[in-house]
Amino acid sequence: MSASREIEDLIELMARLPGLGPRSARRAVLHLIRKRGALLAPLAQAMQQVADSARECLNCGNIGTSDICDICASEKRATGELCVVEDVSDLWAMERAGVFKGRYHVLGGTLSALDAVGPEDLRIPRLVERIGTEGITEVILALNATVDGQTTAHYIADQLQGRVRLTSLAQGVPIGGELDYLDDGTISAALRARREL
Numbered sequence: 209m210s211a212s213r214e215i216e217d218l219i220e221l222m223a224r225l226p227g228l229g230p231r232s233a234r235r236a237v238l239h240l241i242r243k244r245g246a247l248l249a250p251l252a253q254a255m256q257q258v259a260d261s262a263r264e265c266l267n268c269g270n271i272g273t274s275d276i277c278d279i280c281a282s283e284k285r286a287t288g289e290l291c292v293v294e295d296v297s298d299l300w301a302m303e304r305a306g307v308f309k310g311r312y313h314v315l316g317g318t319l320s321a322l323d324a325v326g327p328e329d330l331r332i333p334r335l336v337e338r339i340g341t342e343g344i345t346e347v348i349l350a351l352n353a354t355v356d357g358q359t360t361a362h363y364i365a366d367q368l369q370g371r372v373r374l375t376s377l378a379q380g381v382p383i384g385g386e387l388d389y390l391d392d393g394t395i396s397a398a399l400r401a402r403r404e405l
Contacts, residue, residue, distance in 0.1 A: 269314030
């Protein structure tokens with residue numbers, strides 16, 4: 209290819225993003241360059257602002273621009289319900305559906321013997337602590353319907369058994385499916401039909 213090294217570097221970085229391969233990254237970079245005034249410069253500025261200000265919520269693990277995210281800071285969200293998700297993308301998927309009005313807890317992954325990920329590598333100890341300090345009455349386990357997701361759900365259920373009402377998402381979430389790829393209606397139906405563990 210005959211592009212300059214700077215452009216090649218940008219294409220290589222873009223190709224590392226989820227859903228973009230080398231060809232898609234090349235097309236995206238060409239489009240950005242052609243629309244540099246309307247897209248490239250504002251995108252670069254927005255990316256720099258996010259790089260400078262983005263941080264994890266100290267309470268739940270959500271991504272925001274302050275130490276405590278807007279969801280945790282909202283008194284309207286103090287319903288006693290805590291929805292446990294694997295990743296921030298899952299929290300955002302739940303919020304897109306607009307049906308859950310409680311608070312969240314982001315684990316930061318799932319238990320995995322193959323990848324040597326144990327409970328201490330996730331935010332499970334923080335979850336147990338929150339149950340005792342925040343007046344939580346129900347924990348909704350909204351983990352992906354994968355082997356690791358279900359293993360993690362069972363581990364958490366064992367840790368919290370008898371301390372709080374435990375439910376999980378029900379119909380609508382396919383086995384092997386991930387929340388981030390589901391439509392809002394499916395997430396809504398699954399949340400409404402949650403069941404006891």
